[in-house]
Amino acid sequence: MHRQAEKALKEAKAKMAAQVKVLLLGSGDSGKSTILKQMRLIHKVPFSAQETESFRQLVFDNLTRGLKYLLDALPDMGLELPESYTDVDPETGYGSKKGEGGSELDEEGVKGEGIGNDVALVEHAEDLRDGEPFPLRYYGPLSRLWGEEVVRTAWNRGNEAAVPENLHYFFSDLPRLFDPAYVPTEQDIHEMLMVDVGGQKSERRKWIHCFQDVTSILFLVSLSGYDQCLVEDRDANQMQDAMTIWDSICHSQWFKQTSIILFLNKNDLFEKKIKTSDIKSFFPDFDGEPGSALAGRDYFKKRFGRLAQKAGRAKEREIYIHITTATDTELLRVIMAAVEE
Known part of the structure; x- marks a missing residue:
């Protein structure tokens, strides 16, 4: 009996030793989900x-909560909604803007009672029940508010308030989402935002030492x-915060012998943004060509490489850096194959 227990224990230890244990870390809104x-x-x-149904409900939640977050950020940007829609249909008196994905669904989905009522509906949006289609009463308010000029201005300045980056993706395709037969596509699932608690600053000390x-x-x-x-501190910079976490990981005694793979993620968004938002405005030591995605990535x-070297453990472990777009399945497949090797 004793020998059998010892044998089982040895086999279990050997199995655990052969397992590759990978820890996924990163700051909030970095693309972990x-x-x-x-x-x-x-x-x-x-x-x-059931997971697909949960994703469908989460898409609706992303629409309503995302727009509410954007509306709540208006005062901090020095912006405010007008008392009535700026583009009004003279025959109905209703806002005629319907955003990029707008269409005449039906009377309930299009007509409204003014901008104040639309805002109130969005701010008090209820969660979907299992199997419940997106309520058509939300279609008009969501479409009209998204089409309002001040809302689009706030969206274009979303970096000032950590506005969800997926809003444009979903709001540009509202008719498809409000189809009663709608089922999330793979791309929808990639784009949706899930609540990310572990990456927030207040949560880190709870997990950073638990994975030796x-x-x-x-x-x-x-x-x-x-x-x-x-999201939790509008005076702090996301990239600077990520560098702080990276530095603590590289210096941690728990990860002294651990190889680290750095994913510089959301490259697709970066390439679009850098054309109009200069890195030097946020990182004064950047001396690359303005608007150059290549220069920005190299910087x-x-x-991050210098921070790893500063930790003084470059000889004890390997550090790899990849440029990624988490929503690109084929690109990630190639990168993950390299990582697994």
Whole structure:
């Protein structure tokens, strides 16, 4: 009996030693949830019917909560909604703007009672029940508010208030989402935002010391966060915050022998943003060509690389850096194959 127990224990230890334990870390809004969803797709682990239904409900939540967050941020940007829609249909008296994805669904979905009522409906939006289609009474308010000029101005300045980056994706396709037969596509699932608690500053000290046995760390940073504030602190910069976490990981005694893979994520958003938002405005030591995505990527790769070297452990472990777009399944498949090797 004793020998059998010893044998079983040895086998268990050998099995655990052979396992590759990977820890996924990163600051808030860096794309961790998207990476996890992509890993399931890459490894062909299908989502259950209940998970798909949860995603469908979460898309509606992203629409209503995302727009509410944007509206709540208006005063901090020195903006305010007009008392009535700026583009009014003279025959009906209702706002005629319907955003990029607007269409005449039906009377309930299009007509409204003014901008104040539309805002109130969005601010007090209820969660969907299982199997419940997106209520058509929300279609008109969401479409009209998104089409309002001041709202679009706030969206374009979203970096000032950590506005969800997926709003444009969903609001540009409202008719499809409000179809009673709507089922989230893979791209919808990639784009949706899930509540990310572990990445927020107040949560880090709870988890940073708990993973001393991991084989590798995947550390995610949002490249497009170089000009954005934090959700929980609008005076702090997302990229600077990510560098602070990275520095603490590189210096941590728990990860002294752990290989670290750095994903500079959201490259697609970064390439669009850098054309109009100068890195030098937020990182004065940047001396690359303004508007150059290549120069920007090289700069941040060097910044994170220097922090790793400063930790003084470059000889004890390997650090790899990849440029990623978490919503691009094929790109991530290639990168993850390299990581697994």
